[in-house]
Amino acid sequence: MRIELRDQPFAPLIALADYQACLDERLSGQYGATAIFIGTMRDFNEGDAVQEMTLEHYPGMTERQLHHIVEAAFQNWLLLDVLVIHRVGALQPSDPIVLVAVWSVHRAAAFAACRFIMEELKSKAPFWKRENTTTGSHWVEHNTPG
Numbered sequence: 001m002r003i004e005l006r007d008q009p010f011a012p013l014i015a016l017a018d019y020q021a022c023l024d025e026r027l028s029g030q031y032g033a034t035a036i037f038i039g040t041m042r043d044f045n046e047g048d049a050v051q052e053m054t055l056e057h058y059p060g061m062t063e064r065q066l067h068h069i070v071e072a073a074f075q076n077w078l079l080l081d082v083l084v085i086h087r088v089g090a091l092q093p094s095d096p097i098v099l100v101a102v103w104s105v106h107r108a109a110a111f112a113a114c115r116f117i118m119e120e121l122k123s124k125a126p127f128w129k130r131e132n133t134t135t136g137s138h139w140v141e142h143n144t145p146g
Contacts, residue, residue, distance in 0.1 A: 001074075001082050003066045005057065007089040012038045012099040019083050023103065031080050031103040035110035037118050043093035045140070048133040055088045055097070056128045069120040073102070076116070077109040084117065088127070 002019065016036060043050055070082050083101040091097060100117050104110040129140040 001070055003063060003070060003084045005059075005062065005086050005088050007087070009095055010085060010087070010099075012036075012085070012096045015085055015099060016083070016101055019101070023081055027080055027103065031105060033104050033107040033110035035102045035104075035107070035114035037098070037100045037114055038096055039098040039118070041091045041093050041095045041097055045131060045133075048131070048135060050093065050131045050133050052132040053091045054130045054132075055091060056130070057088050058126050062126050065125045066121065069117055069124065072120070073113040073117050077104065077113040078106075079104050079109060079113055082113070082117065084121070086121070086125075086127075 020034075041050075041053055066084055066086070070084060073079060073082065079102060081103045083099065085099040087095065087097050098118070098121070100114055100121070102110045102114040102117065104113065131138060131140055
């Protein structure tokens with residue numbers, strides 16, 4: 001399991017390939033499914049054109065909550081490994097924000113756990129968003145529905 005918060009842009013598929021190469025050394029032939037989710041920044045939110053977004057977090061607290069979320073996934077499904085990478089700091093439209101990857105023996109567990117981790121992350125992980133729009137800057141008070 002690896003959980004990372006990054007304050008610099010990242011290429012999700014390259015990060016995934018790098019992690020997969022290390023994973024293959026440990027789990028070669030053991031997994032039958034890999035489910036991934038990549039979230040990117042939109043240039044709109046609730047009718048406003050968003051020009052930039054800043055994601056803030058509380059160091060230590062955010063990582064602990066992400067670990068709890070991933071540990072819950074391991075308790076609910078037969079998983080072999082999980083990778084979560086999440087951006088913090090200034091983001092531009094189309095920038096990747098989050099990568100969630102789950103490896104399991106079977107696809108049902110991989111799909112379910114990947115969705116669970118992402119939904120829990122969106123609703124429970126302590127991140128705060130400040131959007132710069134054409135009408136000004138404001139804190140986002142709630143997440144948009146999945």
